[in-house]
Amino acid sequence: MRAHVDGETVRTNALDLRETGVSEADALAAVRNPDGWVECPTPTAIHEYVGLLDGARDVGRPALAAAARSRGYDDPEAEALGALRSAVAEPLPEIRGLRAARERIASVTEDVTVRRERVERLGGKLAALRDAGVTDDGVKNAHRAAIVALADAETERVAADETHQRLRREVRAVRDERERRLQLVDEIRRRERESERALALAIEPSYERAQRAVPAGPWRDVLALARVARVRAPLVIAGGPFERATRATACLGAPVVLVAARV
Numbered sequence: 001m002r003a004h005v006d007g008e009t010v011r012t013n014a015l016d017l018r019e020t021g022v023s024e025a026d027a028l029a030a031v032r033n034p035d036g037w038v039e040c041p042t043p044t045a046i047h048e049y050v051g052l053l054d055g056a057r058d059v060g061r062p063a064l065a066a067a068a069r070s071r072g073y074d075d076p077e078a079e080a081l082g083a084l085r086s087a088v089a090e091p092l093p094e095i096r097g098l099r100a101a102r103e104r105i106a107s108v109t110e111d112v113t114v115r116r117e118r119v120e121r122l123g124g125k126l127a128a129l130r131d132a133g134v135t136d137d138g139v140k141n142a143h144r145a146a147i148v149a150l151a152d153a154e155t156e157r158v159a160a161d162e163t164h165q166r167l168r169r170e171v172r173a174v175r176d177e178r179e180r181r182l183q184l185v186d187e188i189r190r191r192e193r194e195s196e197r198a199l200a201l202a203i204e205p206s207y208e209r210a211q212r213a214v215p216a217g218p219w220r221d222v223l224a225l226a227r228v229a230r231v232r233a234p235l236v237i238a239g240g241p242f243e244r245a246t247r248a249t250a251c252l253g254a255p256v257v258l259v260a261a262r263v
Contacts, residue, residue, distance in 0.1 A: 001040035001234050001255050003030075013255040014245035015234070024238040027257045028052050031234050040255065043233035046070040050226040054238040054261070056218035059225045061200040064207060067229035068199035077195040084188045088181050095171050101164040108157040115150040122146050203228060214251055215241040226252045238262065 003010045005017065017027065028051060030036035032043055043051060049063040069075065122143040129136050210224035219240055226235055231254040239261025242248035248256045 001038055003039070003257075004037040012245075013234075014249040015255075015257045016245040018258050018260045022259055024052060024054055024236055024259050024262065027236045027259050031236060031257070038234065038257070040234050041232040044070060044231075046229045046231060047233055050222070050229055050231060050235055051233070052236045052238070053219070053222055053226060053240060054236075055222075057222040059207075059221045061196045063225055064200035064203055065196040067207070067225055068203040070230040071203070071228075072230075073199055073202050075195050076198050077191045081188060081191050081195065084184055084191070088184050088188065092174055092177060092181075093170070095167060095174055098164070098167045098171055101160065101167050104160045105157070105164055108153060108160050112150065112153045112157050115146065115153050119143070119146045119150050217241060223252065226254065 001011075001013065001015070003012070003015055005015075005020070005022075027038070030038040031040060031051065032047070034042070046066045046069070049066055075081075122139060126136075126139050126143050129139060207224055207228045210227040211220055214220055214223040214227055223241075231252075234255040234257050235248075235252060236257045236259060237248055238259050240248070240258075242251070242258065245256055245258045248258065
């Protein structure tokens, strides 16, 4: 790494800032910020677990799994999880217009009713005139036009009903797909747990060896995690058992920044 401290540029994998005013938060931010005063490789996922070492900490299965991934261990669930996450991430279509379609059906249905009544009324009037032996071309033409208008309205109602039914099917399909994805989320969580378990078991022998290779004491487990992981970005160590930064780098196999522990 290359650090810009107090107007000077330092190239080292073992930076000791315990005699300066740099806090652990400042150092960690500098490591994780591409534009910070520490130039170094971009931190990876494991850095969330070991990027800051500031005291004793329980090391659980997720941390061990992250360490295994950092070292390139095969994840038996990786392919399945990738496919499941892709399926869940695919955006669902947004169905619009169902309410408008319902309102359209109500409107055209009312129109059909009105036009049918007009056809029946004119038809009755035309029949009465016929029985009386009277011919009225105006009534006859109005009746014919009313029949055409009724046919058009009925066609429009059929089209509106088809649109409404299609939208209902699409809404049901989206709802069913949403339910299916909720099940996929449950499956993702199950497989993630299986993945963590398998990876943690795979790296456990290496982790146990690392526990024997780091200083004994309350920091042992978290230091062993840092040692067993593959870390390229500097680790910020606040306090701890190391007298010199070079000892910390040699022990953990990673670049380090030592800062004073918080009081």
